Amino acid sequence: MKVYIYTLGCKVNQYESQQMEDALNSAGFDRACKGESADVYIVNSCAVTATAVQKTRQTLSKIRRDHPEAIVCLTGCVPQAFPTCGSEGCAADIIIGNSNREKLTQYILQYAENGIPIINIEEHTKNSGLGGTVSGLGERARAYIKIEDGCNRFCSYCIIPYARGRVRSRTLQDIVSEAKALSTSYREVVLVGINLSAYGSDIGLSLLDAVREIEKIDGIDRIRLGSMEPDLLTPDVLSGLAACKKFCPQFHISLQSGCDATLKRMNRHYTSDEYYRLVCDIRDNFENPSVTTDVMCGFVGETDDEFNQSLDFVRKVGFAKTHCFIYSKRKGTKAYDMEGHVKPEVASSRMARLLEAAQECENSFFMSQIGSRAEVLVERPCEDGFVEGFSKNYTPIRIKGDYERGSIISVTITGTNGEYCTAE
């Protein structure tokens, strides 16, 4: 049978979709290419915003409409966070959460046999979602390695702890054996997790231990980290990372707001001063690092003055890239029941100003790269005989020439158009 997987959401979901694909391939299923008809469709869903859930629904109804004969499966954070979703517009033949994905192949074979719908959403356990490895990540130049799952934080706006359970970490042995297997095809690996910086907190280890172990593996030249929380990046962790030659100095550290009163209502565990000190420590410890982030506007109770504080803070830090969001009301979270939700039109006008500030900062960052040397991991060919790739601090760079995907090229950055840098 041919199978096609729709992946919504984060890098962890992308990693887990690859895991499902590998498991199905080993069971004799073939991967259907984009646009090719399949016998089985899997939607690996995301619940982080109302829009993501809406997209899950739309994807399921489109599959049902275009492929009435196919087997339709729903997995991921939507059913895990909202177990009754099956009767609320997320219709599928097989519905499982993200705690028992390893059962999907067996359920598809069972359903193909008897046509009896299956809904099985299990609670997370100590090891759920940590098993298995991936063989690679298709056409990408870098491979993701999921090392942690779950979160214990319960930020007041966030549904993820309800979808992903408590912090659980893979053993170093597991991580190293997967990284060794991937080192034959990938020179860069990205360590990902739901709350990556909490890696090891449940097994007496830390994120630094994982990076140090992968640093020893021949064939892997670059180690990158996924999104992190600020308060777990201590000075010891920073100096330890700075000593790792293969470490890529790109820090994606979620800020959410630059206003302390808003951070408090969000139940975030740091102040804007502490965040700023961390950014200064990073700039002191690493050569030409980049700091990227996520910022939300329109959070419950956010006044004009609070928003302006947040905007000023974004400009003060000068992020290399800022992912901007409007607060999304999530049923089941603390913020959902709070007083003082911001009017949509107010949130949209704040979003426009936030995007403007983000673009200004990104342009300044690109300008600051001109004249510097960089090692570019080539990702893909693009127009006019150029190839595109990323430097160690994750600056998108275009170089003229026919370089192979996955090769690393030494360059000098010569210019920028505000979207990417050019180099020789």
Ligand code: SF4
């Ligand atoms: S740290 Fe906060 S925002 Fe991040 S996953 Fe955990 S609860 Fe959600």
